[in-house]
Amino acid sequence: MQVFVILPAAGLGTRMAGPQPKQFLALGGIPILIHSLRTFAAVPRVTSMYVAVRKQETERVESQISEFGFAGRVHVVEGGEKRQESVANALSALPAQPDDIVLVHDAVRPLIDAATIERTIDAVAETGAAIVGMPAVDTIKQVERTAHGALVTATIPREFVVQAQTPQGFRFGLLQRAFAEATADGFVGTDEASLLERAGIPVAVVHGSQVNLKITQAGDLELAEFYLQQRNRH
Numbered sequence: 001m002q003v004f005v006i007l008p009a010a011g012l013g014t015r016m017a018g019p020q021p022k023q024f025l026a027l028g029g030i031p032i033l034i035h036s037l038r039t040f041a042a043v044p045r046v047t048s049m050y051v052a053v054r055k056q057e058t059e060r061v062e063s064q065i066s067e068f069g070f071a072g073r074v075h076v077v078e079g080g081e082k083r084q085e086s087v088a089n090a091l092s093a094l095p096a097q098p099d100d101i102v103l104v105h106d107a108v109r110p111l112i113d114a115a116t117i118e119r120t121i122d123a124v125a126e127t128g129a130a131i132v133g134m135p136a137v138d139t140i141k142q143v144e145r146t147a148h149g150a151l152v153t154a155t156i157p158r159e160f161v162v163q164a165q166t167p168q169g170f171r172f173g174l175l176q177r178a179f180a181e182a183t184a185d186g187f188v189g190t191d192e193a194s195l196l197e198r199a200g201i202p203v204a205v206v207h208g209s210q211v212n213l214k215i216t217q218a219g220d221l222e223l224a225e226f227y228l229q230q231r232n233r234h
């Protein structure tokens with residue numbers, strides 16, 4: 001059984017003001033994307049990694065990959081307009097068998113740790129599909145969007161909610177089937193698990209951590225620097 005990793009890194013990062021997409025910003029002096037690659041590369045069961053980037057970023061990413069010593073183990077593919085397209089492009093480049101495992105990880109979650117990756121692989125090997133999730137600590141409201149903001153329509157009991165993180169892992173055959181069904185129906189999701197859910201495939205949850213944050217908006221980078229310093233101190 002092989003384990004492939006897909007890192008969608010073709011987003012524009014429009015929610016964070018700045019001259020370049022967030023996956024290329026430096027964290028502790030190293031590009032955000034490289035942090036994730038390093039952690040996955042350190043997991044012995046990982047066979048190879050595929051990074052989806054915008055065409056104009058290909059050269060930059062390829063030179064970073066060789067600079068940090070990943071040449072041969074990391075492949076660059078072209079991303080798409082939507083995250084789902086970026087992942088689909090990487091999927092079609094994988095030399096995988098139906099029983100192999102594919103982990104998809106947001107390139108903008110640089111603080112993923114090896115133990116969580118290992119737990120996700122174990123859960124996928126056992127159940128076929130598993131995602132990293134965090135129990136909700138806030139009270140969750142369902143709302144209706146209005147011209148002036150939002151109106152609460154219901155409270156969703158917290159015990160029924162987890163916040164989906166990545167990695168999200170699947171048997172290659174199941175992921176391919178879910179992507180094919182989504183494409184046929186024109187469905188676009190914000191993560192891979194949503195495609196399996198609508199295909200009726202059960203998805204298990206592995207415990208995540210708040211350190212595995214997604215660098216999305218101003219302030220997130222500073223918080224990630226803090227977590228990184230804490231980690232390096234131990």
Ligand code: C5P
Nearest residue numbers: 008009010011080081082083086107108
């Ligand atoms: O946009 P979102 O926050 O969901 O982005 C999550 C990840 O998906 C990021 O690493 C981003 O670079 C990637 N992405 C992509 N292709 C897109 C949009 C987002 O690879 N078209």
